[in-house]
Amino acid sequence: MFAQVFGSTILGLNGMLITVEVDIANGIPGLDIVGLPDASVRESRERVKAAITNSGFEFPTRRITVNLAPADIKKDSSGLDLPIAIGILAASGQIPAASCTRTAFVAELSLDGKLRGVSGLLSMAMNSIASGLTEIIVAPDNAREALIAGKITVYAPAALDQIVSHLRGEVRIGTVERNFEAIEEQIHEEDFAEVQGQMAAKRALEIAAAGGHNVLMIGPPGSGKTMLARRITTILPPMIRQEALEVTKIYSAAGLFKSHHIITSRPFRSPHHTVSQAGMIGGGTIPRPGEVTLSHNGVLFLDELPEFPRAVLEVLRQPLEDGEVHIARVNAALSYPAEFMLIAAMNPCPCGYATDSEKQCTCSLSEIRRYIKKISGPLLDRIDLHVHVPRPNYTELTTSIPAESSKGIAERVSAARRIQLQRLEKYAIACNAQMGHKHLKATCHLTEEAQLILKQAFTKMNLSARSYDRMIKVARTIADLSHAEQIEAVHIAEAIGFRSHLQPL
Numbered sequence: 001m002f003a004q005v006f007g008s009t010i011l012g013l014n015g016m017l018i019t020v021e022v023d024i025a026n027g028i029p030g031l032d033i034v035g036l037p038d039a040s041v042r043e044s045r046e047r048v049k050a051a052i053t054n055s056g057f058e059f060p061t062r063r064i065t066v067n068l069a070p071a072d073i074k075k076d077s078s079g080l081d082l083p084i085a086i087g088i089l090a091a092s093g094q095i096p097a098a099s100c101t102r103t104a105f106v107a108e109l110s111l112d113g114k115l116r117g118v119s120g121l122l123s124m125a126m127n128s129i130a131s132g133l134t135e136i137i138v139a140p141d142n143a144r145e146a147l148i149a150g151k152i153t154v155y156a157p158a159a160l161d162q163i164v165s166h167l168r169g170e171v172r173i174g175t176v177e178r179n180f181e182a183i184e185e186q187i188h189e190e191d192f193a194e195v196q197g198q199m200a201a202k203r204a205l206e207i208a209a210a211g212g213h214n215v216l217m218i219g220p221p222g223s224g225k226t227m228l229a230r231r232i233t234t235i236l237p238p239m240i241r242q243e244a245l246e247v248t249k250i251y252s253a254a255g256l257f258k259s260h261h262i263i264t265s266r267p268f269r270s271p272h273h274t275v276s277q278a279g280m281i282g283g284g285t286i287p288r289p290g291e292v293t294l295s296h297n298g299v300l301f302l303d304e305l306p307e308f309p310r311a312v313l314e315v316l317r318q319p320l321e322d323g324e325v326h327i328a329r330v331n332a333a334l335s336y337p338a339e340f341m342l343i344a345a346m347n348p349c350p351c352g353y354a355t356d357s358e359k360q361c362t363c364s365l366s367e368i369r370r371y372i373k374k375i376s377g378p379l380l381d382r383i384d385l386h387v388h389v390p391r392p393n394y395t396e397l398t399t400s401i402p403a404e405s406s407k408g409i410a411e412r413v414s415a416a417r418r419i420q421l422q423r424l425e426k427y428a429i430a431c432n433a434q435m436g437h438k439h440l441k442a443t444c445h446l447t448e449e450a451q452l453i454l455k456q457a458f459t460k461m462n463l464s465a466r467s468y469d470r471m472i473k474v475a476r477t478i479a480d481l482s483h484a485e486q487i488e489a490v491h492i493a494e495a496i497g498f499r500s501h502l503q504p505l
Helices: 044-054 078-091 121-130 140-148 160-168 199-211 225-229 241-253 277-281 310-314 317-322 365-372 377-381 394-398 406-427 437-443 448-460 465-481 489-497
Strands: 002-011 014-025 030-034 063-069 103-106 135-138 153-155 215-218 299-302 324-328 333-337 341-346 385-388
Touching: 002 078, 002 121, 014 078, 014 121, 030 044, 044 078, 063 078, 078 103, 078 160, 103 121, 121 135, 121 140, 121 241, 135 140, 140 153, 140 241, 199 215, 199 225, 199 341, 199 385, 199 406, 199 465, 215 225, 225 341, 241 333, 277 310, 317 324, 317 377, 377 465, 406 437, 406 465, 437 465, 448 465, 448 489, 465 489
Parallel strands: 002 103, 030 063, 103 135, 135 153, 215 341, 215 385, 299 341
Antiparallel strands: 002 014, 014 063, 324 333
């Protein structure tokens, strides 16, 4: 007998509908799974057999062939356990095959027939809707995640026997009800009000947040670079629903989604400097998202930048320029989104005190050069703002005058972002950092005085074409924060000031 049911897996970040075809014929008893199954899928033979038997149903003692279509794409999800089990029960006549035609089945099976959750369920549910299916049966752990997908009926039984009773029409499973409770507003524990002094660094981070620019902070140990970086998310504008859905899909595919609601707070990733290339950019037999993708629509913070292996830093070039990552492997060639803000921090030398007026640097000139050269010129060229972060003095630390809170800075940032959205909406981009050269020509108009200053800086600082474009983007953001129509001399001068801090190093 033959039966066909639908399962799902993920390829990259997107769901992929899998047609599970089961044929039971006379022959030597056995279960063969074809269609490029990975190890986790091949092992499902034993899980499915035990789950069916321990749930009180008959496992056919005949020749069983399971085909996973399309057969030319490798499948590596244990979530195919359930559709394989349902397909066998339908092919053996224990449940009506007609009851499975509009339903997707996604869950891992335990040996006693219990359903376990899998990663990437949100993408699978969204793909099931796009494929025309009206129902999805998942494990209880994945119920809320499936509801985020939208218009699909979700069932979340605890065990295989409940699904069989449901499909036979004996005992119906209740649908998972949608929770329409309002999501609480994000409350941040950190606040810029806790950072005394460091006005230049705060200004740089405000500009970076307003335009989506990359920042490099240079300063001695204990000057507050990490403290400043960790507060950047408190002034970033909230994500729109499309951005939040993209982030939720990424974290679901990576197995990091634990919430009952869509992710609303922007990601902040801070990998250790021992991270590998695959960990940073993504990789594996079937590539998984790396740190740059987990930072999508958020912040990637690299503390102690020169301590990262040079090969790891160099793989950041493409995502910083293109906003996406392309990974090719034997089994798949995938693209992952990687629109993130890079916030990097470093000491000016190995000992950290080359620019400190209070402590004497113990590094030789050759040691300092070797330390700085760990960061390549092309990578530095992609960082828009370079800011020196000096050690705060005693007066700044003990002052009773409160510093500006994140709320006040965030209001200015949001106002600047709204200006950018109105100006760039027709180009389908959200912020100044995403503009290309043609967008600069169309939207960034400099006054004559500003053009003269930029020309002098271009010649004196030996700027590249990329640096030229990025400087104009920063100046455009500064103008937006000032609600100015044109880029004026004061705006371009401030942008130039944020490009010069690495020159003496």
